Amino acid sequence: MINSIRGFNDILPPETSIWQHIEKEAREIFETYGFSEIRVPLVERTGLFSRSIGETTDIVEKEMYTFLDKGGESITLRPEGTAPVVRAYIEHKLYASDPVAKLYYLGPMFRYERPQKGRFRQFYQIGAEAFGIDDPMIDAETLEMLVSLFQRLKLEGVILNINSLGCKECRPLYKEKLINFLKDKKPGLCQDCQRRFEINPLRALDCKSKTCIELTSLAPSLLDSICEGCKTHFEKVKEHLSLYKIDFHLNPRMVRGLDYYVRTTFEITAEGLGSQNAVAAGGRYDGLVKDIGGPDVPGFGFAIGMERLVMLVKGQRQEAEGMGQGLVFMAMLGEKAEKAAIPLMKTLRSNGIRLERDYGSKSIRSQMRRADKLGAKIVLILGDDELASHSITVKDMESGEQEKVPFEKVEEKIRALLTERQKVMSKQ
Numbered sequence: 001m002i003n004s005i006r007g008f009n010d011i012l013p014p015e016t017s018i019w020q021h022i023e024k025e026a027r028e029i030f031e032t033y034g035f036s037e038i039r040v041p042l043v044e045r046t047g048l049f050s051r052s053i054g055e056t057t058d059i060v061e062k063e064m065y066t067f068l069d070k071g072g073e074s075i076t077l078r079p080e081g082t083a084p085v086v087r088a089y090i091e092h093k094l095y096a097s098d099p100v101a102k103l104y105y106l107g108p109m110f111r112y113e114r115p116q117k118g119r120f121r122q123f124y125q126i127g128a129e130a131f132g133i134d135d136p137m138i139d140a141e142t143l144e145m146l147v148s149l150f151q152r153l154k155l156e157g158v159i160l161n162i163n164s165l166g167c168k169e170c171r172p173l174y175k176e177k178l179i180n181f182l183k184d185k186k187p188g189l190c191q192d193c194q195r196r197f198e199i200n201p202l203r204a205l206d207c208k209s210k211t212c213i214e215l216t217s218l219a220p221s222l223l224d225s226i227c228e229g230c231k232t233h234f235e236k237v238k239e240h241l242s243l244y245k246i247d248f249h250l251n252p253r254m255v256r257g258l259d260y261y262v263r264t265t266f267e268i269t270a271e272g273l274g275s276q277n278a279v280a281a282g283g284r285y286d287g288l289v290k291d292i293g294g295p296d297v298p299g300f301g302f303a304i305g306m307e308r309l310v311m312l313v314k315g316q317r318q319e320a321e322g323m324g325q326g327l328v329f330m331a332m333l334g335e336k337a338e339k340a341a342i343p344l345m346k347t348l349r350s351n352g353i354r355l356e357r358d359y360g361s362k363s364i365r366s367q368m369r370r371a372d373k374l375g376a377k378i379v380l381i382l383g384d385d386e387l388a389s390h391s392i393t394v395k396d397m398e399s400g401e402q403e404k405v406p407f408e409k410v411e412e413k414i415r416a417l418l419t420e421r422q423k424v425m426s427k428q
């Protein structure tokens with residue numbers, strides 16, 4: 001027996017239906033906000049990630065699946081989606097006719113992290129990137145789109161944390177201030193923060209180590225140090241979030257683990273996820289397109305951690321609702337009935353009704369057991385009696401009620417029962 005690799009998961013039915021449900025809702029919502037899907041490769045040249053995410057980040061230093069291919073080139077399984085999407089935006093000159101491009105993506109990412117609850121080595125993201133818009137309104141609007149998705153999925157207890165990281169002008173000044181403040185405390189910082197002290201001291205602000213938290217507790221605030229341009233941008237983002245009636249929590253110590261961010265950054269956290277509590281995160285990355293060799297085009301985006309989102313949706317008992325129609329089971333007694341049912345099964349399925357059956361001419365009891373096991377909401381029974389009257393017995397498995405319905409009316413009856421069920425469930 002060869003097992004799967006640690007941190008790489010199979011996603012099995014029925015859970016896959018939750019994944020499909022989320023993906024469908026995300027696609028629908030994102031398209032209504034003007035985003036279109038982009039599909040980029042799983043593998044890129046290593047330099048793309050080290051240059052964009054940053055040489056001293058955990059991702060680049062420790063977590064990338066990097067190897068030499070047979071031609072001796074260093075390639076990397078994508079640890080995130082932003083850099084590949086930026087690369088594609090530049091490579092295909094998507095900016096040529098209009099710098100504004102709104103793109104979304106779904107798919108697996110790879111990071112060599114220590115697997116635990118909510119953290120895997122292959123994990124899935126749904127992400128969106130908006131290029132070419134400086135206006136802070138796009139920050140707020142994209143966040144609103146994300147929040148709408150979470151609302152559509154009926155998530156409760158999610159918190160939007162926002163911060164501004166300043167820009168290439170004002171952040172270096174803050175960095176100096178912070179280095180001065182932390183200089184004599186450096187020996188007490190954790191090893192990672194000590195190592196990153198000169199290049200990326202800001203990471204110490206949201207380091208989880210207890211001593212780093214203590215030593216940085218009185219550090220000067222980044223939000224007090226950003227320049228006027230960044231302040232105005234951030235004020236507008238907050239104003240527009242309020243106009244959208246989106247609650248947020250200001251977290252001036254939130255520093256993201258990727259270096260490309262400037263100005264607005266955010267994380268959405270949720271209860272019930274344990275220590276890996278960020279279900280989505282992102283921010284603005286003006287300058288990244290230029291750094292990777294494109295024109296000076298700004299960007300704003302986010303990515304949702306699918307496994308974490310699925311955990312939340314599952315935790316909130318929503319599998320059944322919105323998961324498409326309930327299952328219908330076709331029970332047939334005898335070869336004649338099996339043959340007579342074929343055109344009906346074909347019609348129902350091609351009209352989008354999920355229909356299962358059993359094989360091998362089993363007894364009615366055995367077929368009913370199977371229907372029960374599969375969680376069928378409705379069972380259609382076709383035996384000699386029904387054949388004689390060109391009808392079908394339709395049994396509502398919940399109420400136990402059953403009714404003989406003419407062949408032509410079966411679909412109508414099924415739809416009525418399923419709609420009734422959905423209504424009851426959405427009231428619950």
Ligand code: HAM
Pocket residue numbers: 079080081082111113118119120121122123124125127128129257258278279280281282283284285300301302303304305306307308
């Ligand atoms: P990130 O914060 O590295 O940002 O990842 C975004 C989300 O992916 C996290 O909040 C989390 O839900 C999920 N995630 C990350 N690592 C793992 C893991 N090992 N296992 C399970 N889930 C994980 C980015 O990736 C940026 N590209 C987001 C972005 C897009 N910024 C701008 N545009």
